[in-house]
Amino acid sequence: MSQLEIKNLHVNIEGKEILKGLDLTVEQGKVHAIMGPNGTGKSTLAYTLMGHPSYAVTEGDVIFKGQNILELEPDERSRLGIFLAFQYPVAIPGVTVANFLRTAINARRRAENPEDKGIPIPEFRKLLKEKMAMLKMDQNFAGRYLNDGFSGGEKKRAEILQMATLQPEIAILDETDSGLDIDALRIVADGVNTLMGKDLGVLVITHYQRLLNYIKPDYVHVMIGGRIVESGGPDLALHLEEKGYEWIREKYVEEEAAA
Amino acid sequence: MQEKPKVIVSRTRRPETAVKGFNFTEADIRAGNDFVASYRASAWSAFKRLPLPDTSLEAWRRTDIHALPADKFKFAPEGAYKDLSPVREDLLRPLVADQHGGQIVLLPGGVKVELDEKLSAKGVIFTDLRTAEEKHPDLLAKMLGKTVNVEEGKFSALAGAFARNGVVLYVPKGVTVEEPLHSVLWGPGPDIAHISHILVLVDEGASVTYVHEAASPDLKGANSMHASIVEIQVMENASMKFVELQSWGRHVWNFSHERARVERGGSLDWIFGAIGSRLTKNFSELDLAGEGAQGRMSGFYFTDGDQHLDHDTQQNHLAPHTTSDLLFKGALKGKSRSVWQGMIYVAPGAQKTDGYQANRNLVLSDQARADSIPGLEILADDVRCTHGATVGKLEQEPLFYLKSRGIPQAEAEKIVVEGFFDPIFQRIPFEGVRERFQQYIADKMS
Numbered sequence: 001m002s003q004l005e006i007k008n009l010h011v012n013i014e015g016k017e018i019l020k021g022l023d024l025t026v027e028q029g030k031v032h033a034i035m036g037p038n039g040t041g042k043s044t045l046a047y048t049l050m051g052h053p054s055y056a057v058t059e060g061d062v063i064f065k066g067q068n069i070l071e072l073e074p075d076e077r078s079r080l081g082i083f084l085a086f087q088y089p090v091a092i093p094g095v096t097v098a099n100f101l102r103t104a105i106n107a108r109r110r111a112e113n114p115e116d117k118g119i120p121i122p123e124f125r126k127l128l129k130e131k132m133a134m135l136k137m138d139q140n141f142a143g144r145y146l147n148d149g150f151s152g153g154e155k156k157r158a159e160i161l162q163m164a165t166l167q168p169e170i171a172i173l174d175e176t177d178s179g180l181d182i183d184a185l186r187i188v189a190d191g192v193n194t195l196m197g198k199d200l201g202v203l204v205i206t207h208y209q210r211l212l213n214y215i216k217p218d219y220v221h222v223m224i225g226g227r228i229v230e231s232g233g234p235d236l237a238l239h240l241e242e243k244g245y246e247w248i249r250e251k252y253v254e255e256e257a258a259a
Numbered sequence: 260m261q262e263k264p265k266v267i268v269s270r271t272r273r274p275e276t277a278v279k280g281f282n283f284t285e286a287d288i289r290a291g292n293d294f295v296a297s298y299r300a301s302a303w304s305a306f307k308r309l310p311l312p313d314t315s316l317e318a319w320r321r322t323d324i325h326a327l328p329a330d331k332f333k334f335a336p337e338g339a340y341k342d343l344s345p346v347r348e349d350l351l352r353p354l355v356a357d358q359h360g361g362q363i364v365l366l367p368g369g370v371k372v373e374l375d376e377k378l379s380a381k382g383v384i385f386t387d388l389r390t391a392e393e394k395h396p397d398l399l400a401k402m403l404g405k406t407v408n409v410e411e412g413k414f415s416a417l418a419g420a421f422a423r424n425g426v427v428l429y430v431p432k433g434v435t436v437e438e439p440l441h442s443v444l445w446g447p448g449p450d451i452a453h454i455s456h457i458l459v460l461v462d463e464g465a466s467v468t469y470v471h472e473a474a475s476p477d478l479k480g481a482n483s484m485h486a487s488i489v490e491i492q493v494m495e496n497a498s499m500k501f502v503e504l505q506s507w508g509r510h511v512w513n514f515s516h517e518r519a520r521v522e523r524g525g526s527l528d529w530i531f532g533a534i535g536s537r538l539t540k541n542f543s544e545l546d547l548a549g550e551g552a553q554g555r556m557s558g559f560y561f562t563d564g565d566q567h568l569d570h571d572t573q574q575n576h577l578a579p580h581t582t583s584d585l586l587f588k589g590a591l592k593g594k595s596r597s598v599w600q601g602m603i604y605v606a607p608g609a610q611k612t613d614g615y616q617a618n619r620n621l622v623l624s625d626q627a628r629a630d631s632i633p634g635l636e637i638l639a640d641d642v643r644c645t646h647g648a649t650v651g652k653l654e655q656e657p658l659f660y661l662k663s664r665g666i667p668q669a670e671a672e673k674i675v676v677e678g679f680f681d682p683i684f685q686r687i688p689f690e691g692v693r694e695r696f697q698q699y700i701a702d703k704m705s
Contacts, residue, residue, distance in 0.1 A: 050663050053655065078665035086663075090656045094681030095674055103674065104664040111665070145681075162664060 002065050002081065003027040004049075004170045004201065009060035011041075011048050011226075018044045020226035021060070028169055029198040033212055033237065034205045036223035037245045042205045043087065045223075046174040049203075050074055050084040064170070079111050083168030085159040085188070087176055091148040097158060098128060098142040101165050108166075131164045135191060156184045160191030171195075173204040175211055182210075189214030209241035224252050279330040280311065281417070283452075287334060288420055291392050294400045302409040302419030309413045318412075321598045321630055322540050322569040327512055328482050332452035334423060335367030343367060343447035344476050350443045354470050355502065355689035360438030361385040365424050365455060366445055381434050388425035388456055398429055402458040406490040406518040411542070414514035418454050418488040425456035425487075430465040430497075439468040446473065446511065449481035457489040461497040461525075468500040470692075474535065477508040482537075489517035493525040495549065500528045502692055506699075507535035509564065516542045523549025523578070530687055531558040531587075533568055534699045544573040547581035547612075557686045558587030559696050561703045562595035562627070569598040576605040576612040576642070585616040588683050590676055591627035592703065602634040605642050614644040621679045622652055623672075673704045 004026045011019035018041045026032050036042055048055045049062060051074035061068050069077050092100065106118040119127075128142055137157055147155055163171055175188060192202060192215050204215055212220070212234070220237045222230040224245070229252045230236065240248075283306075288299050311329065312319040346364055353359050361374035363385065370387045378385070384395060391399055409419035426442045446453040461467055473485065485507065493499050507513050513536040521527050533539060545554040554574065562568050574583040589597045603614040620629035631648035653675060661671035677700055684693045 050659075052659055073668070074659060074662035075665050075667050075671070078663055084663050086660065090660045092657055092661065092674065092678055094678035094684070100664075100674075103670070104666055107664075107666045107670065111667075166664065 001028050002169050002201075004082070004203075005061075005063040006049075007061045007063070009045075009048070009062065010058045011044055012056045012058055013044065013054060017058070018226055019048065022223075022227050024221065024228055026170055026201045026203045028201040030218045031192075031196070031202045031204065031215060032219045032221065033215070033217035034203065034221045034223050034228070035207070035209065035237065035240060037249070038207060040223050041226040042207070042223055043174055043176050046084055046172050046205055049082065049172055051077055075107070078166070078168075079108050081169035083163050083166060083171040085163060085171060085173045087174040089147050089155050089159055091150075092146040093148045095146050096143050097146050097161070100146045101128065101162065104162070104166060127165065131161060134194060135161060135164060137161060152181055152184045153187055156187040157191075160188065160195075163191065164195055167199075169199060170201045170203065173202065175204060175206045185211055186214060209237050212237045222248055224249055279328060281329045281332065283334075283417075283421060289422075292396045294396065295392055295403065298404050299420050302416050305409050306413065306416035306420050309410075309416055311413050318542075318571060318600070319540070322538065322567065324512070324538065324540075327484070331450050331482060332484055333450055334421070334454070335448060335451050337368045339368035339448065339451075340366035340445075341369075346443060346445040347474065350445070350472060350474055353439070353441065354691040354695060355439045355468060356691075358438060359441045360436055361440045363387055363426055363442040364445060365426070365442065367448055367451055367453065370424055375438065378436060382431040383434060383436060384427060384429040385440050386427055388422060388427055388458070391427035395427065395429075398460075399427070399458070402427065402429075402460050402490060402492070404490075405492060406520050406546070407488045407516050411516050414486045414540075415488055415516040418456060418486040418516070421452075421454045422456035422488070423454050425458065426471065428459045428467070428469060430461045430467045432462045433464040434462075435465065436467040439470055441470045442472070444471070444473040444485075446475040446483065446485060446507070449478050449483060449510070451483045453483065453485040455485070455487040457487065459491040459499070459501075461493050461499045463495045464497060465494075466498040468502075470502040470504070472504040472506075474506045475508040475511055478510045481510040482512065483508070483510055484512040485514070487515040489515060491517075491519035491527070493519065493521040493527050495522045496524040497522075498526045500530075500688065502530045502532070502689070504532040504695070505535050505539070507539075509535070509537050509566070511536045513539040513541070515540075518544040518546065519554070520546040520548050521552040521554055524551045525549065526553040527555070528688070529554065529556045530692065531556070531560075531570070532692070532696055532699070533558070533560040533570070534562075534703065536566065536568065538567045538569075540569045540571070542571045542573075544575065545583060546575045546577055547583060548577050550578045551580045552578065553582045555583070555686070556585040556587070557683055558585075558589075559680060559683050559699075560587070560589040560597060561591075561699055562589070562597055563592035563703055564595060565593065566595040567597075568595075570600075572599070572601045572616070574601070574603045574614055574616060576603070576609040576614055579608065579610045579612065581609060582613045583615065586682060586686065587618045588620070588680055589618075589629065590621040590623055590679065590700075590703070591629055592623045594624075594626040596628045596630075598630045598632075599648075600630075600632045600634070601646070602636060603644050603646065605637040605639045605644065607638045609639045610641040612639065612642045612644075614642070615646070617647040618649075619679070620650040621676065622650060623676070669704065673700060676700055676704065
């Protein structure tokens with residue numbers, strides 16, 4: 001059973017420290033939710049785990065399958081089994097959803113065997129058809145340019161379809177702001193619930209408790225000031241919904257002052 | 260008291276190496292009948308009179324040819340191709356259909372011509388310039404010097420006077436040529452001046468697709484040159500699709516003057532693909548001469564190393580209700596440089612015209628540079644003309660997105676570049692040409 005182990009992670013953006021010693025372990029088969037007020041570094045965590053070049057890790061390790069993935073390029077992390085569902089996926093004009101997925105699958109195959117000729121087209125079509133049916137998606141979707149002119153909901157669908165096709169072991173869902181768009185939120189939640197199983201570990205990042213009405217987390221973590229300050233079960237989320245972040249912030253600030 | 264402004268005089272010394280001139284003489288001009296001879300005599304006279312262009316001329320301001328070893332170039336003697344590398348097989352394959360209606364291969368000192376008998380029976384003429392000079396003198400009189408003036412510059416005069424060979428395409432009134440016609444100019448060998456003249460006349464109501472491709476191997480440390488004139492006439496209600504590709508070797512200095520005139524109700528779909536040469540200066544002009552004439556120009560270029568490609572385009576709206584639509588897109592690597600300079604001209608009285616021009620560049624290295632200079636000159640008052648020019652870099656976000664799906668950097672870059680060119684692919688009605696451009700991208704990015 002693989003797990004993603006984040007240890008004492010410190011991250012800077014343009015010289016400013018955003019993550020200040022974050023520890024967290026996400027196991028396959030479990031759903032972890034990270035919640036927290038705006039500006040606390042939640043998206044930074046998501047991008048850092050995937051290896052975005054703008055985020056500089058100054059300290060700490062992220063261990064997955066015995067490797068410190070911080071030393072790997074984003075594409076290597078992906079092929080190792082990590083997936084990031086983007087909050088704002090970019091448009092890739094000129095590449096259809098289908099061709100894009102085939103390219104991504106073939107990149108995986110070639111990384112294992114440089115001589116690989118790529119997934120045979122009929123096999124790929126069958127795979128894509130199955131995944132789209134499973135996610136109740138219109139087959140026409142596969143022929144559109146990736147994210148190009150997609151609505152918010154369509155972008156979410158495209159992310160979930162990619163996740164379904166690439167079958168990661170750890171998926172990070174950056175849903176920091178998307179709590180306001182109920183449709184998009186449902187799409188993500190339905191997708192995760194469909195794909196959830198013992199082989200998939202999920203780290204869902206959100207600002208709003210509402211997403212957790214649709215995805216049932218096994219663990220809830222509260223992030224403030226670039227660190228996890230409180231962890232608990234699903235009831236922690238309900239507690240936050242009721243009381244907001246203030247009580248926890250106060251507690252955290254008191255601790256900080258005492259330290 | 261005001262101080263007198265300081266006057267600073269700075270002198271920049273030009274390199275003392277004088278620009279070498281061509282050694283071609285009147286004796287190098289091929290003989291022809293009266294009409295051809297008089298055309299060449301006027302070209303020769305212009306050639307003698309006109310200087311090699313330098314950067315003091317507006318059109319050449321960004322393209323410096325002072326290093327052109329003009330005195331080194333020779334014409335290839337008869338049969339020279341037999342001792343040079345043979346034409347690449349892949350260039351001979353059909354690009355826009357399963358098979359050709361005809362194919363011409365122009366070689367240094369030689370030529371091969373094939374034309375489907377069914378087309379010759381319909382009166383279609385598709386042959387090399389030398390053959391046309393012998394067999395179709397009356398036709399040449401309707402084509403030679405009709406759109407490009409040899410006085411336009413040193414290189415048009417050079418090509419007019421000394422064309423070694425070329426292509427002559429005539430499609431008679433009302434004839435539709437279904438299968439595309441294809442010509443290849445193959446220019447191997449060092450120190451050679453390849454000079455070509457392409458003549459096309461698509462008569463009233465006729466239609467044709469023509470692909471012309473110029474290419475050569477790469478010869479390191481050598482120099483060769485190509486100068487050409489391309490003259491196209493699309494007559495009333497005729498239509499033409501013209502695909503021009505160049506993949507000259509890195510040792511080739513490439514110059515061309517091209518002009519298409521489209522008459523009333525005619526249409527021209529003109530596609531350019533350029534990836535080769537050491538330096539290219541190409542003048543391409545579209546004259547929309549008759550009411551309702553339409554022209555579309557689509558350009559693809561990709562430079563690397565120290566290549567320098569300069570495309571100078573002109574869309575001339577000379578009659579009312581004419582439409583032009585130009586999109587040139589280029590990517591640059593290494594220390595290469597591209598120049599696109601475009602002009603839409605609307606003549607007085609050319610009302611209700613619609614002109615569009617856009618040039619987009621993707622600069623893939625810090626040392627590459629793209630210059631993009633759009634221009635409008637509008638002398639009518641009821642027109643719609645728009646233009647745009649951009650020079651951008653590869654964006655990080657799409658690359659990160661692609662990599663996050665397991666696609667390695669190099670392949671991710673290729674996908675983003677292909678996406679950049681997609682609007683050009685969308686305009687190309689031929690799968691084979693799109694595939695060729697994709698191959699160009701793959702080769703340039705590997």
